[in-house]
Amino acid sequence: MTEVQSKSCIIRSEQDLIIENRILNHEEDKVLVQVEAGGICGSDIHYYQHGRAGASVIQEPMIIGHEFVGIVKTAPVGSALKVGQKVAINPSQPCYQCERCRNGQLNHCQSMRFMGSAQHFPHTQGGFTQYVSVNTNQCFPYDASIASEIMAFSEPLSVAIHAVNKAGSLIGKKVLVIGSGTIGGLVIAAAKAAGAQVVLGCDVSERSCKVAIDMGADHSFSPLDHEEVTKYQQDNGYFDVTFEATGVPSAIQTTVDFTKPNGKCIQLGMGNSSIEYPISQFLVKEIEWTGSFRFNTEFAVAVNWLETKRVDPTPLISGVFSLDDAESAIIAAADKSKSTKVILKI
Template structure:
């Protein structure tokens, strides 16, 4: 876009339709979420102001809400939660990049990790490992960068992606967890014909199932403690088989190892695995999407010799893994931390229809004013009507 065509607002964009304040869902600590009035920010140089449409809630949001921390990252000051979002541009700041084609009114998805662009990792294209990364709604860095659970926000334009006309705001919000999945698939180098195990059937796990099926994986087995999520995966034809783990308390160390062994033995005996020749020997790729210690151990046990385990889930700061057996079997254990250079492909996949009707993953929507109820339902796994919570979203405007 030529500079004369840009719709730029450099002053008083902190007032939108006469409003100067907005609602925001702010986490002050464990089980201390407050919907507060915050000023509406004006865009600075290279930024856009966005009216947030929808934000999807994920496991890290729930960890912050429940514990005031996500693994080793503890909230040190009140922080707006949420990082899976899309919205509509309401104003543009000055000094936009010459490559920027965005305009006021465009619907966009937001890549919410703001990298430094100058460290060795950014220069290598591995900006998810950026030493100066500031990620929205993450307490990894301080001061924290507020998240998307609010009505308006500002964000760098080079981290905004215009949605095609056919895309929904739900898909804009799902681009973030799908980017995580894509990054994991790239690290695993998943090939057509692979036999895949996915531990955890939350949004990331379900999207991993969908992408595995779309990628030509012949066996995709999903495991979770919630049968409703597994039933959904089967209904969507995203899993060729499922297995429900028994619920129990979270354990660690040697006790977790025993829980993992029991889970793996149970899965091997289940028809979903026992009925497929050679599958009880292990899987070509295992995606661990829970961050639960016993499941992380389970993942290593379920890997075929010479295969890969991708640790996608977070939440266990220190854990015991069966590294001895994995080394002897040449099982590669790979960490997955966020994503890099995945958003364009994620949005293209979502828009292509190859993954199926992913919008159906969203089982509940809540207004921003009811954010506390959304987190409580997510924590229980059921809403007030007894329906399973698969992917809850909070809407901040009429653009949902």
């Protein structure tokens, strides 16, 4: 067993999963999926490096991974899903019973189980394994001609589309995206697809600024470039909507300066520390500051946008590794000077 398997990843056989379906899940609405590919997320890296992601601490062997796609191997009788069909997997498992679920706020489910997460005990196993058992309603079929590496972006693209939806109509708007990693890059593409007139990227990394352009940004700049920063902060702000995708306190503080009066700031970056925020300027400019957490019903839209090539995530792919080389893949993904999104082919 490799170090990464011993820390946070185990591999179960197809037979094991079939038995688990029969004994634990009674097969009413369960699907056995052979995993093809998955993207390594920041939370996966934290679990590997620290044994935790935020307040979620690993207490037992856990399969990480929540951005993955695969092939249906078994499906319930009468299901619309067919054996051999390629599907993207929505890792969210809301209860559909609590008040928030009944109000359509599935991402705020009080009993949410999210695949590849140690939030609950027993942990919710993830997708970096050969076979996985999921609910039928987690499976979204897609055109088999589309590469699995592309469709593995369904989950992070859902996050980006949810953020764009939180901003309201972007048609004709000027948009800034702070942070040009995976989520920031996908927000850039999603904002363009949603009709934004101008989209700019902002990142301290020269490599990430190039990624922003490759993802469709009209221009990108460094927050360390005083001339560029001044240009977009003068006259009380240039942008109608600013998306913050880093969680870095100094970056969050600048959103008010970049945003026009009555504009919107959408916060996606999840930092762990408290921040000093320019509350007086925020108040005077009547800016709307909105959090954006995971996604709600946007997963189907993300699958469609990838399938129809409305969004092309190819520029975000920094490397493709086999499952046997998972530890090297996670180490590579953790090196943000070289990597944006690393894909595991399983």
